[in-house]
Amino acid sequence: GEDVEQSLFLSVREGDSSVINCTYTDSSSTYLYWYKQEPGAGLQLLTYIFSNMDMKQDQRLTVLLNKKDKHLSLRIADTQTGDSAIYFCAEIPPRRSQGNLIFGKGTKLSVKP
């Protein structure tokens, strides 16, 4: 099937690291994405990774990609209360039209002070 899988909830304490995991569907997907949705808002692209990379770091964000296992993770270092949001993993498999992202159902990150 075409399901991008994510756990639905994650709760961490402020200052800790958060790790959000995702399993995607198509090992030939070229780009994989992480989007963030704050309450009442649309989705905002956080970062993406090209499939020939296994890691990408951007300030507090680290993306790890395991193509063999079709596993993607997003690590947020020094998590802040402002990071509380829903995080979506997404891919565009080659057989889909450009722009036709398959999203996971999202992981709701709660950051406790």
Next chain:
Amino acid sequence: DAGVIQSPRHEVTEMGQEVTLRCKPISGHNSLFWYRQTMMRGLELLIYFNNNVPIDDSGMPEDRFSAKMPNASFSTLKIQPSEPRDSAVYFCASSWEGYGSRNTEAFFGQGTRLTVV
């Protein structure tokens, strides 16, 4: 640029009524997407336009749904007649996409929360 602008932000309507959702994409973008978000199904692409032409409408649920893009700066999603199961948040997104490029950021609007009673 003000980003992708959607209207209305909230819509409550009675079953059987026609509903029209509106979207103004970011100026210069050539691709526009309508997504629907529900708790049960998450985010689903309904339809995708490129250069005002519908490219992929395989996600449109049924004939009650229709979408148009009469020009590069405006799109509508219409539901007629509406049903309670259409209740969801509808997002419009736009991007600039070159041929063969999948590394494009889609910018999302704030969504229209539709409630059909």
